[in-house]
Amino acid sequence: MDVSQCLRILTGALASCALAFAGQEQTGSPEAVAATKPEKFGAIDPQVWVTTGSVVPALELPRVDGSGVFDLASLHGKKVLLIQFASW
Amino acid sequence: MPVWHEKTKELVASGRLAIVGITQEQHPDRCALYAQWQGFDFPILWDPFGLTGLSVVPVITGINELGVVDLVRPHPRKFQKQFLDWFKGPVPDGVPAGRSGFLVGRPELGSFVPSEESKGLVHVNDARRAISRLVLGGPSTPTIDSDVGTLEAWAKRTGRAKDRFHAGVARRLRYDGPSARAEDFQVAADAWHAALAADPNQYIWRRRIQQWGPRLDKPYAFYDWVPKAIEQIRGRGEAPRRLAVPLSGSEVANKNQAVPAPVGEAAEPDPKGLLARDSGGLVQVETATLLHTGIAGRKMRTPPGSSQVHVTLRPRGGAKWSNDTEPPVLWLPVPKGWVAARSLHTFPGPTAGDGALTAPLRVDFEVSTPTIPLGPPKEGAPPALDSTLSGYVTYSICLPDGTCVFRRQDVEVTIPLPEPPSFGDD
Incomplete structure (x- = not known):
């Protein structure tokens, strides 16, 4: 198995994990949430996007046109111009 | 965005460059319409929760073949010198030591969990x-x-x-x-x-409020491009993407337009309260008030600018709008000292299309409160301002059996006012 095969398998497996994760039933109730200690959670460090040398985090989001989910990891091997914007 | 799309078309066609957009908007449909209008043919991803962590947009980033950021905030005016030099640069020959860019797959949902301490907690x-x-x-x-x-x-x-x-x-x-x-x-x-x-410096959050907030709080009109986009898309012979959630008046309002002047008072629709009340709950009335974001993080006695009131009528229990009678109206007078363009607001009638007769109808409008004096209330001062406005809606609504009736329902709108300052404030 060469390196590219390895990468394809790994990427595919992890993407499957993410989708399965998203579809899991919730195991804890809101009360259970409230009863536990708050931890860091929520977002990527925004400095990643504006710091040369930063590793781009895994990110999988739906397309705005409803045509499915897109994984940034699918772009490996290409240069990418990432534009974060709003239409307002 | 359109500039970058135009300048990079050949590079993208060569297969060596990919463009991806991410938008931090509540609704994906508005951006999808924008992309259709502009002819964008690259993926645009929807991030309503702001998971990328940014506090302001736009942010443009060049990422190399290994998933590592190596071009930050390129400027389209420096396309030749800056962007093309980066693009033509050598392909990295390996993953940097100790790093794992998206080339080697996702750190398992690590994008949501920046700290070790959060692992394993349900x-x-x-x-x-x-x-x-x-x-x-x-x-x-x-x-x-x-x-x-x-x-x-x-x-x-x-x-x-x-x-x-x-x-x-x-x-x-x-x-x-x-x-x-x-x-x-x-x-x-x-x-x-x-x-x-x-966090008053989070401008994406601020914009989320301003999208539905009062006109004077807007840095610019948010979605005033929509009518022009729809017209031009139709002009190309295409069907414009439908907005799942119709634009509110606030979303297209422009602060540079003249302040709406109070218009001549329209006749109250049911001054004697004779209309039958909607005791069967055929329509649910929903209200929301969005304040000027100038209140964020400040202690102020005087509300800056105005507030935007949103009123929605939602048919319930199989009821439907009648499409051949006059549209619903809201009667909401404001007390002396307050400012609103009118007391009588007419809802837009049902639009064409499936489900239109059961879809919510909405109006939104500005209301300005009187100025509240600075400092603690003086002895003998008039009582605190009542921030609840009372009015009613009237509408024609059809029951599931097809019978249409005319009904009235009372409405209360609350405009939250800042708390009085304690001594020593101001």
Whole structure:
């Protein structure tokens, strides 16, 4: 198995994990949430996007046109111009 | 965005460059329409919760073949010298030591969990799962009620601005779907205001409020391009993408337009209260008030600018709008000293298309409160301002058996006012 095969398998497996994760039933109730200690959670460090040398985090989001989910990891091997914007 | 699209077309066609957009908007449909209008042919991803962590957009980033950022904030005017030099640069020959860019796959959901301490705690995963489901499923997510509950409980527990914003996003998502509750929009707005008060530098959160807020709080018109886009798309012979959630008046308002002057008073529709009340709950009345974001993080006695009032009428229990009678109206006079362009507001009638006769009808308008004197209330001063406006709506609505009736329903709109300052403030 060469390196590219390895990468394809790994990427595919992890993407499957993410989708399965998203579809899991919730195991804890809101009360259970409230009863536990708050931890860091929520977002990527925004400095990643504006710091040369930063590793781009895994990110999988739906397309705005409803045509499915897109994984940034699918772009490996290409240069990418990432534009974060709003239409307002 | 259009500039970059135009300049990079050949590079993208060569297969060596990919462009990806991410938009931090509550609704994906507005950006999808924009992309159709501009002819964007690259993926644009929807990030309503702001998971990328940015506080302001646009942010443009060049990423190399290994998933490492190596061009930051390129400028289109420096396309030749800056962008093309980067693009033509050598391909990295390996993953940097100790790093794993997207080339080698995702760190398992690590983008949501920046700290070691959060691993393995089920409650964190509950909130993460809720956000994942809502992003993927949108307003129709089957678990949306429990997901909203989870995110609100999490926000209450942590008290963090980011979590409050997430809870607000979830509430507004539910408001735009089949599980909408009357209070959802107001609760969302309150959560966003609380988040912004804790972090006034978060401009994406500020914009989320301003989208539905008063005209004078807008840095520019948010979606005034929509009518022009629809016209031009149709002119090309295409069908414009439909907006699942219609634009509100606030979303197209421009602060540079003249302040709406009070118009001549229209006749009150039911001054003697003779119309039959909607005792059967055929229509649910929903109100939300969005304040000027200038209140965020400040103690002020005088509300800056105006507030935007949103009133929605939602048919319930199989009731439908009548499409051949006059549209519903809202009668909402304001007390002396307040300013509103009119007391009588007419709802737009049902639009064409499937489900139009059961879709909510909405109006929104500005209301300005009187100036409240600075400093502590003086002895013998008049009582505190009553911030509740009372009025009613009248509408023609059809029962499931086809019988149409004319009904009235009372409405109260609350304009929250800042708390009086304590001594030593101001």
